[in-house]
Amino acid sequence: MLKYLMPLALFIVMAVFLALGLKLNPKDIPSPLIDLPAPDFALPVLDQPERTLTKHALIGDVWLLSVWASWCGSCRAEHPIFNQLAKQKLVTIVGLNYKDEPADAKQWLAQLGNPYDVSIMDLEGRTGIDYGVYGVPETFVVDKKGIIRYKHTGPVDVRDMQEILIPLIKKLKAEIG
Amino acid sequence: MKTLKFLILLMLSINGYSAVEYRKFDTVQQEQAYKILTEELRCLVCQNQTIADSNAALAQDLRRQVYEMLRQGKSKDQITDYMTQRYGDFVLYNPPFKAKTGLLWIGPIVFLLLGLVMLVLFSRRKKQLEEVDIPDAELKKEQEKKAKVKGLLEQGEQS
Numbered sequence: 001m002l003k004y005l006m007p008l009a010l011f012i013v014m015a016v017f018l019a020l021g022l023k024l025n026p027k028d029i030p031s032p033l034i035d036l037p038a039p040d041f042a043l044p045v046l047d048q049p050e051r052t053l054t055k056h057a058l059i060g061d062v063w064l065l066s067v068w069a070s071w072c073g074s075c076r077a078e079h080p081i082f083n084q085l086a087k088q089k090l091v092t093i094v095g096l097n098y099k100d101e102p103a104d105a106k107q108w109l110a111q112l113g114n115p116y117d118v119s120i121m122d123l124e125g126r127t128g129i130d131y132g133v134y135g136v137p138e139t140f141v142v143d144k145k146g147i148i149r150y151k152h153t154g155p156v157d158v159r160d161m162q163e164i165l166i167p168l169i170k171k172l173k174a175e176i177g
Numbered sequence: 178m179k180t181l182k183f184l185i186l187l188m189l190s191i192n193g194y195s196a197v198e199y200r201k202f203d204t205v206q207q208e209q210a211y212k213i214l215t216e217e218l219r220c221l222v223c224q225n226q227t228i229a230d231s232n233a234a235l236a237q238d239l240r241r242q243v244y245e246m247l248r249q250g251k252s253k254d255q256i257t258d259y260m261t262q263r264y265g266d267f268v269l270y271n272p273p274f275k276a277k278t279g280l281l282w283i284g285p286i287v288f289l290l291l292g293l294v295m296l297v298l299f300s301r302r303k304k305q306l307e308e309v310d311i312p313d314a315e316l317k318k319e320q321e322k323k324a325k326v327k328g329l330l331e332q333g334e335q336s
Contacts, residue, residue, distance in 0.1 A: 032262060032263070032265040126242075129239070129263060134235055
């Protein structure tokens, strides 16, 4: 009996491992920054380059850091979803314009709409490195104390927004800062 | 004429160099550390390449970061820590032994041992099968049959 059960058991174990391997997304790398303070930055604002925005100016409020660029194709896909979110006036959305040409970035926003309360320019990608950005678009959810609570890599779709991001934002907003 | 030809060729060759980053180091040790580090760090965009191999924008940025930190006098460990704090252990081609990476390190050894155990078990069982005693009654029958055949053969030879 064992003679027949052994190969079957081996097959099942292998099949489970292979199936799990197929389902895993190699692009989904867990961020070590979750539950840690959001890295500091002081970056010029896209519309007014003479003004700088720092992380400290945002403390006390829940905010999203949305990493985007005009050269990024899948940013286009998630853009309407962020436009929708902006209309709800639920949360401060900070756009991190990552390694982009300011002129291209401005044109992009003029064309597709601007969901960001403010966009800051990371021309050299240094703030990107501090946030462990490796695949634009990326979205970070930061709580009132300035702690990163969630990170989404890749374009946010309607489901991610409705089922994960919005409930989380509401929950964080209810927390005492 | 020969000099002119040489000079023209030399001018053309510069194109080949333009794609390579030129880095100036203070010491030989610094240069070696740079080489080792860029070959140990994974490019997260093109996941099966090191940042030394890859020409992706992120790899270029990470190389620049490694270079700048070395020039600032940071040690290899400090730079590795800097990268793992931001990108996690995945950025290392040589991940540290931790609870999370345990399966990665122990897995192959476990499978090897499992294979050896199975090999021993199977070869033992095969040996046992070969040594199995045939019941007496059957043995007797077999012997009788053999004797009968032998008798018949002998008879045939005589006739």
